Amino acid sequence: MGTIATSETLATDLGAGSPVADAPRPRGQWARAWDRFRSNRLAFVSLIFCGLLVLLALAAPWVATHHYAETDYNARLTPIGTPGHLLGTDLLGRDVASRLIYGLRTALFVAFGAELTALVLALLIGLVAGYRGGRIEQVLMGFTDVMYAFPSYLFAVVLVTVLGRSLFALILAIGIASWVTQARLVRAQVLALKQRDYVEAARAMGARGPTIAVKYILPNAIGPILVTTSFAIPAAIAAEAGLALLGLGVQPPTPSWGAMITDGMKYLLAAPHMMVFPAVLFALTLLAFTWVGDGLRDAFDASGEQR
Amino acid sequence: MPDAGEVLVRAESVSKVFSSRAGDVRAVDELSFEIMRGETLGLVGESGSGKSTVARLVMGLQPPTEGRVLFDGADLASVRGREMRALRRRMQMVFQNPYGSLLPHYTAAANVAEPLRLHKIGDQDSRRKEALRLLDMVGVNPRFADLYPRQFSGGQQQRIAIARALALNPDLLVCDEPTSALDVSIQAQILKLLVDLRESLGLTCLFISHNLAVVERLATRVAVMNHGQLVELAPAEQLFHTPQHSYTQTLLAAVLPVRGAKAATLVDAPPVPEEEVT
Amino acid sequence: MTGPLLSVRDLRTHFVRGKETLRAVQGVSFDVEPGRALAIVGESGSGKTVTARSLLRLLPRTARIANGQAILRVPKRAGASGGHRRGSGSASDAHREVDLLALPERELRRVRGREVGMVFQNAMEAMNPTLTLERQLTEHLLWHGICGKTEARERAVRALGDVGIPEPERRIRTYPFQLSGGMRQRAMIAMAMLTEPALLIADEPTTAVDVTVQRQILDLLVEVKNRGTGIVMITHDLGVARYFCDDVVVMYAGRVVERAPTTALLDEPQHPYSVGLLGSSVELGDRARPLLPIPGSPPDLARLPSGCAFHPRCGRAELPRCQTDQDLVTLTDGRETACWKAVADA
Numbered sequence: 001m002g003t004i005a006t007s008e009t010l011a012t013d014l015g016a017g018s019p020v021a022d023a024p025r026p027r028g029q030w031a032r033a034w035d036r037f038r039s040n041r042l043a044f045v046s047l048i049f050c051g052l053l054v055l056l057a058l059a060a061p062w063v064a065t066h067h068y069a070e071t072d073y074n075a076r077l078t079p080i081g082t083p084g085h086l087l088g089t090d091l092l093g094r095d096v097a098s099r100l101i102y103g104l105r106t107a108l109f110v111a112f113g114a115e116l117t118a119l120v121l122a123l124l125i126g127l128v129a130g131y132r133g134g135r136i137e138q139v140l141m142g143f144t145d146v147m148y149a150f151p152s153y154l155f156a157v158v159l160v161t162v163l164g165r166s167l168f169a170l171i172l173a174i175g176i177a178s179w180v181t182q183a184r185l186v187r188a189q190v191l192a193l194k195q196r197d198y199v200e201a202a203r204a205m206g207a208r209g210p211t212i213a214v215k216y217i218l219p220n221a222i223g224p225i226l227v228t229t230s231f232a233i234p235a236a237i238a239a240e241a242g243l244a245l246l247g248l249g250v251q252p253p254t255p256s257w258g259a260m261i262t263d264g265m266k267y268l269l270a271a272p273h274m275m276v277f278p279a280v281l282f283a284l285t286l287l288a289f290t291w292v293g294d295g296l297r298d299a300f301d302a303s304g305e306q307r
Numbered sequence: 308m309p310d311a312g313e314v315l316v317r318a319e320s321v322s323k324v325f326s327s328r329a330g331d332v333r334a335v336d337e338l339s340f341e342i343m344r345g346e347t348l349g350l351v352g353e354s355g356s357g358k359s360t361v362a363r364l365v366m367g368l369q370p371p372t373e374g375r376v377l378f379d380g381a382d383l384a385s386v387r388g389r390e391m392r393a394l395r396r397r398m399q400m401v402f403q404n405p406y407g408s409l410l411p412h413y414t415a416a417a418n419v420a421e422p423l424r425l426h427k428i429g430d431q432d433s434r435r436k437e438a439l440r441l442l443d444m445v446g447v448n449p450r451f452a453d454l455y456p457r458q459f460s461g462g463q464q465q466r467i468a469i470a471r472a473l474a475l476n477p478d479l480l481v482c483d484e485p486t487s488a489l490d491v492s493i494q495a496q497i498l499k500l501l502v503d504l505r506e507s508l509g510l511t512c513l514f515i516s517h518n519l520a521v522v523e524r525l526a527t528r529v530a531v532m533n534h535g536q537l538v539e540l541a542p543a544e545q546l547f548h549t550p551q552h553s554y555t556q557t558l559l560a561a562v563l564p565v566r567g568a569k570a571a572t573l574v575d576a577p578p579v580p581e582e583e584v585t
Numbered sequence: 586m587t588g589p590l591l592s593v594r595d596l597r598t599h600f601v602r603g604k605e606t607l608r609a610v611q612g613v614s615f616d617v618e619p620g621r622a623l624a625i626v627g628e629s630g631s632g633k634t635v636t637a638r639s640l641l642r643l644l645p646r647t648a649r650i651a652n653g654q655a656i657l658r659v660p661k662r663a664g665a666s667g668g669h670r671r672g673s674g675s676a677s678d679a680h681r682e683v684d685l686l687a688l689p690e691r692e693l694r695r696v697r698g699r700e701v702g703m704v705f706q707n708a709m710e711a712m713n714p715t716l717t718l719e720r721q722l723t724e725h726l727l728w729h730g731i732c733g734k735t736e737a738r739e740r741a742v743r744a745l746g747d748v749g750i751p752e753p754e755r756r757i758r759t760y761p762f763q764l765s766g767g768m769r770q771r772a773m774i775a776m777a778m779l780t781e782p783a784l785l786i787a788d789e790p791t792t793a794v795d796v797t798v799q800r801q802i803l804d805l806l807v808e809v810k811n812r813g814t815g816i817v818m819i820t821h822d823l824g825v826a827r828y829f830c831d832d833v834v835v836m837y838a839g840r841v842v843e844r845a846p847t848t849a850l851l852d853e854p855q856h857p858y859s860v861g862l863l864g865s866s867v868e869l870g871d872r873a874r875p876l877l878p879i880p881g882s883p884p885d886l887a888r889l890p891s892g893c894a895f896h897p898r899c900g901r902a903e904l905p906r907c908q909t910d911q912d913l914v915t916l917t918d919g920r921e922t923a924c925w926k927a928v929a930d931a
Contacts, residue, residue, distance in 0.1 A: 026453045029412055197407035204366055205422040205471075206395035219412045353795035354766075460882045461629075490628035491821060495865035495878035502876070517795065520867040524876070547869065561796040563803075563824030565866045566851060 033223065033299040043295020046288040053285060057105040064098035069253040077271045088273040090263065094253075100277055103255040107285070110170045110250075111236035115229050117175030118182050123218070123225070125179075126186025131194065131213040137187075144183050152177035156239070157248060165251045174239045178232050185228055189221035223300035230293035234286040241282060257282045315479060315511050316342040316365055321374035323360050334360040336535035337374070342479070347505065347512040349526025349543065351519055351558070357535040358515045362483045365513055366400055367391070379478070396426055399472035403484035405464035409456040409471075415442060416452035419470045426475065441470040445500060462493035466500065473504070480505075481513045486521060498524060519562055523547050531555045588658060589616035590815040591640075591784055596653035596686070598632075598639045600886075607886040609635040609648070611839040614913075617784065622806075622816040624830035624847065626823065626862075630883045632839040637786050637819045640685055641697050655685040659700045660783060699729045702777030702814075706789040708769035712761040712776070718745065719757045722776055729780055744775040748805055767798035771805065778809060785809060788819045803829050823866050827851050835859050838884055838894035841913060845920035855920070855927040857899045893924065901926050 027035075038044055056063060065084070072093035080088045087097040129140040156173035163169035193199065194217065202212050243249050244258025252259065257278045264275025323335040334357040342348045342365075352358040363369045364376055367383035376383045378394055386394055399422070402408035409418050419438035423429060429437065439449040445466040447459075456464055465485060472480060482501070486494040498521060505512060505525075516522050522529055523543060530540040531554065539552040550556045598610040610632040617623050627633040638644050640655050658680045683696065697703070705711045712721055722741035726732055732740065738757075745753035748771040761769055770790060777785060787806065791799040806829060810816055818830055826833050826847060833850045835843040835858065843856040854860045864877035881898040884890060890897050896907035906925065913921040914928045922928060 024451075024454065024458065026414060026455060027458060028414075028455050197402045197404055198410050200363075200368060201400065201402060201408040201468075201471075202410070202421075203368055204395070204398075204400040205425055205475075206392045207425050211425070216410055353797065462882055490883075491823070491862055492628060492865040492879040493882060495867065495876050496880070498867065499876045499878055518867075519796075520869045520871075523869055524867055524872050543872075557797055559869065561800045562869050563800070563822075563828045565823040565827055565868050566863065566871075 029220075029223065033296075036301075037295050037299040040295045040298060042291050043298075046291035046295070049284075049288045050292055053104060053288070054108060056101060057108045060101045060105045064095075064101045066095035066098040068094065068099050068102040068255045070094060070098075077267065077274075079271070080273050087277050088271065090260075090271075090274050091267065096260075096273060096277060099255040099260060100257075100281060103257045103260055103278065104281070104285070106167070106250055106254060106256050107237045107240055107282075109167060110174060110240040111233050113167075113171035114174035114178065114236045114239075115232050117171060118179035118232065119225070119229055121175070121179040122182030122186050126183040127190055127213055127218065129183075130187040130190025131209065131217065141184075141187065144180055147176075148180045148184070152180075153239075153242075156243060157246070160243065160248045165248060167250055167254075170240060170243065170250065173243070174236050177239070178236065182225065182228060182232070186221065186225055189224055190217055193217045193220055227293060227297045227300055230296050231290065234289040234293070237282075237286060237289070313344045314341045315344045315379060316513070317377040318361075318365070319374050319377070321361075321364055321371045321376055323357070323364060323369065324372040333535050335364065335371075338532075338535075338537050339374075340530055340537065340540060342511060342513055344478075344511050345509060346527040347510075347514050347525050349522035349529040350513060350515045350532060351517065351522050351529060352532035353517060353558075355534075356532040358517075358532050359483055361532070362400065362481050362513065362515055365479075366398055366481055367394070392426070396422075396475045397477050398479040398481065399475060399477040400481045400483065401465070401468055401472050401485045403487050405461060405468045405488070406456060408468050409464060411456055414453045414455055415447065415459065415467050418456065418467055419474055422471060422474045428475075437474065438470070441474055442467065445470045445473075445504070446496075460493075461489050462496055465489060465493075465497050469497075469500065469504070473508070476508075477510075479511050479513065481515070483515045484517065485514075487516065487518065494521075501525065519547075519558060531558065590619045590658055591617040591817070592654075592656045593636075593640070594654045594656075596636060596639055596655065597651040598635050598644065599649050599651050600645075600647050601649065602647060602887075605887045608889070609839055609886060610639060613653075613834075613836070613839075613841055615834050615841070615844065617815040617817055619783065619815045620810060620813045621832065622810050622818055622830040624818045624820055624826035624833045625836060626820060626826055626833055627836035628821060628862075628883055630838070630886065631836040633819045633821075633836050634788060636836070637788050637817060640786060640817070641701060641703065642686070642690075642693060643697075643703075650686055653686055657683050657685055657696070657700065657784065659683060659696070695729070698725065698777075698782075699731075699780045700782050700784065702780070702782040702785045704770075704774055704777050704785065704787040704790045706792050708761060708766075708773040711773050712769070714760065714762055717758055717760055718772055721761075722757070722779060725776060725779055731780060740779060741775075744779050745772065747778075748772070748775040749801070750775070766794050767801065770794060770798070770802050774802070774805060774809070778814075781814075783815065785814050785816045786819075787816060789821070790818070791825060792820075792822070799825070823851060823862065824868070835862070838889060839886065840894065840923065841921075842895065842923045843921065844913065845922075849918070849920055855916070855922040855931065856895075856924045857901050857927070858895045861898075 072089065074093065075082065075085060075089050076091060076093040078085055078089045082088055085095050089095055125140050125144065129137040156177050159173040160169050163172065199212055199216065202216050240249065240256065241258030244256040245262050249256040249259050260278040261275055261282065264278065267274055318338055318340050320337045320339050321335060322333065322337055325332045325334055338361065350358050350361060364371050370384050378398065381394060410421065413421065416435060416438040419441050420434040423434045423437060439452055442452055443449050447463055447466050447470065456467065459467065486497050489497060502525065504510065514522060514525050526543045528541065529543050529546045531538050531552065533554045539546060539550065539555045546555065547559065550559055594614045596610055596613045600607040600609055613636050615623060625633040625636060639650055642650065660680055685696065688696065703711065719738065719741060722744065723734065723737040726737040726740060727734065742753045742757055745757055750756050750768060750771055761772065764772060791802050794802060803825065806816065820826055830847050833845060833847050834841050835856065837858050843850060843854065843859045850859060851863065854863050861879035865879055879898055884894055892908035893911050896902040911923050911925050913923045915921050916928065916931045
């Protein structure tokens with residue numbers, strides 16, 4: 001198709017003296033991505049929901065009516081609507097609602113921590129490998145490929161077994177399991193951007209390698225990287241639950257949705273509330289984060305980026 | 308002010324070989340030429356003739372496989388680090404694809420100020436002032452200085468790229484097909500701008516294009532390349548009127564005329580007041 | 586033959602983007618005669634490519650043909666429409682008229698590539714990189730049910746030879762990417778001409794090739810034209826239009842601003858935009874002529890100025906007269922222009 005002048009292309013070519021209306025607003029890549037993201041209603045609502053989840057997790061000590069480990073042997077397996085226990089209690093008489101909130105805290109802490117770890121590792125390795133090339137790239141990407149071939153779950157299981165069932169171990173296990181894909185993506189992005197004329201233009205201006213990699217290439221690679229990261233967050237939440245299901249989650253009594261669901265399954269008929277609420281919240285959280293990822297992907301979609 | 312007759316760039320039997328799995332490609336083959344201060348050397352050739360590689364060799368962006376390129380007497384291949392950066396200040400480049408050559412996440416003003424920032428010239432305020440002055444000089448309304456490259460049309464983007472290339476007040480401006488990606492009417496604007504700037508700033512240019520007519524208009528001397536080799540180098544007038552090499556003759560013969568003899572006088576009547584062209 | 590081969594009337598193509606409607610083509614009309622070439626000239630955003638693609642409805646999904654007719658007079662031939670050829674031999678029956686814009690998709694597919702050939706700027710766009718030339722060319726013939734397998738191969742080899750590809754017997758076994766740019770363009774023209782279409786639409790066929798090759802490709806297309814094929818050539822290059830085309834339509838912001846025989850238009854342009862385009866054209870031997878660029882750039886299709894879309898860039902514009910719509914006006918010598926001042930001068 002021939003190029004069609006679009007409203008984003010401004011007719012700013014009229015001479016400086018010609019009467020032009022007020023200068024249009026500058027729209028950088030972030031502003032444009034935000035415009036596109038906002039126009040996606042599902043993604044926008046999901047983002048608000050995710051934001052509320054994060055707030056809830058941060059405010060857990062103030063919002064939760066009980067401490068997650070507080071047991072009440074006089075009120076075991078009470079149903080929904082029991083005074084003082086809005087969503088009932090579990091086998092040990094612990095408040096399900098409070099444990100859900102603290103479980104959310106665990107899930108988000110592990111997921112964000114893991115993905116932050118993965119992102120930092122991926123950016124470091126991908127950027128260096130992609131920009132420097134040569135021997136360094138071969139070594140780094142060779143290492144990445146070996147990690148890629150290694151089953152990530154197995155790796156996480158081994159790591160948790162070795163390091164013990166702490167939050168730190170979980171973050172490390174899940175983060176290390178997911179940095180590989182990210183690093184490959186970062187490298188691919190960097191390689192693609194390195195071909196762009198502006199990199200050569202920057203060299204012609206006298207810019208040094210690190211400046212080009214960090215100031216010119218990275219900001220333009222960050223969009224697609226953020227998209228994968230946002231998809232990796234629900235995956236990490238699921239991974240945390242999965243490890244808990246295997247009995248490798250956080251050390252009880254620290255609540256985890258995975259563990260709550262496992263426990264609940266045993267009493268599904270007697271006390272369905274024990275499983276239903278964590279399962280529903282778990283599903284909703286995964287969906288919301290995935291939808292945010294979808295929205296981000298569309299927002300950063302490179303189509304129409306270049307004319 | 309440039310002294311005529313002084314050599315700024317000298318290429319001494321420069322060759323560039325690109326090696327790939329498919330074998331070696333001799334993109335530039337034993338090329339020798341000089342660019343005098345104050346002149347515009349036109350470099351013509353078809354795709355694959357190696358003319359863009361010459362631009363990169365002259366800019367020191369790629370090292371030659373054989374031979375050497377001297378910029379103001381300094382061998383580009385042997386200069387390193389701080390000295391190289393000092394040389395870089397003195398040579399700048401304008402690319403074919405203006406959008407691709409601008410930093411997409413920097414505003415127009417920031418793009419123009421970036422070379423100043425990289426070479427630590429002035430402070431933030433003075434750099435911005437200078438960027439606005441340069442934008443104004445190339446015909447971009449400074450009121451649009453804070454827009455991003457993609458918010459401009461192709462012609463405006465190329466003006467911004469030219470402003471950026473001029474920011475460091477270079478001795479040499481290398482233009483690699485600067486108007487090839489632009490529409491006819493915009494191409495004329497940019498050519499006019501380059502002619503005007505060259506005259507007012509006394510620039511030395513290496514002007515690369517596949518378009519013979521464009522080169523004829525700008526160049527003092529013209530070099531013709533074919534398959535990596537220099538087939539003819541002559542003053543513009545001479546080359547276009549009495550081409551010596553058969554390849555040059557073929558190239559010239561293949562150009563399709565636009566105007567009839569009758570029209571030449573007609574279009575000279577200005578359709579548009581000249582001062583509106585910024 | 587009576588009447589033009591292709592007659593386009595009031596073609597309007599719109600693009601829908603969010604809440605905006607971009608009027609990429611706004612009421613374009615032209616005729617193409619058999620054995621003649623019409624150039625549609627314009628800059629990016631002028632709507633020239635959209636016009637050409639609208640004729641075969643090869644448009645992106647956001648595009649909509651809002652109005653218009655494109656009547657193609659197709660010669661009836663043996664074997665056409667599956668061999669259901671009726672016996673009568675009257676002159677009016679030698680052709681059938683189809684409206685390309687109204688034809689059902691199924692029938693349009695039969696017309697595309699058979700009655701109307703298409704040549705693109707880049708052959709890689711039109712050819713399948715994973716198939717040899719032999720497969721692509723013979724399958725093209727087989728798909729349109731023109732002949733059997735053995736004949737298809739013979740015809741394909743002959744077609745490649747006709748477009749000047751040396752050793753067609755050997756070259757037919759190669760893949761498109763193994764050919765040089767010029768050879769690929771030739772192969773694409775061979776493919777387009779296989780079915781002997783009555784009309785060829787060429788969209789910037791020489792823009793991506795070198796000058797020396799450009800001349801060869803154009804000479805090849807001249808042969809095609811001389812065999813009686815009508816050609817619509819989309820180009821931004823006035824030199825190409827002058828060399829190859831009999832008539833020129835100049836488009837600006839989706840409208841035809843001027844239409845005339847090529848030499849008349851390029852020697853004595855009437856519309857200020859055509860004058861400006863010629864003033865902007867740089868050519869060999871006119872170094873002494875001052876460059877006269879058109880100021881500004883083409884308008885945003887979503888925010889077109891009222892009336893003549895060129896008036897903000899026009900040195901002759903007079904307000905408010907130029908802010909009212911101006912249709913094409915036929916001048917005494919049969920050429921048409923959409924500028925009232927040019928009409929007044931004539």
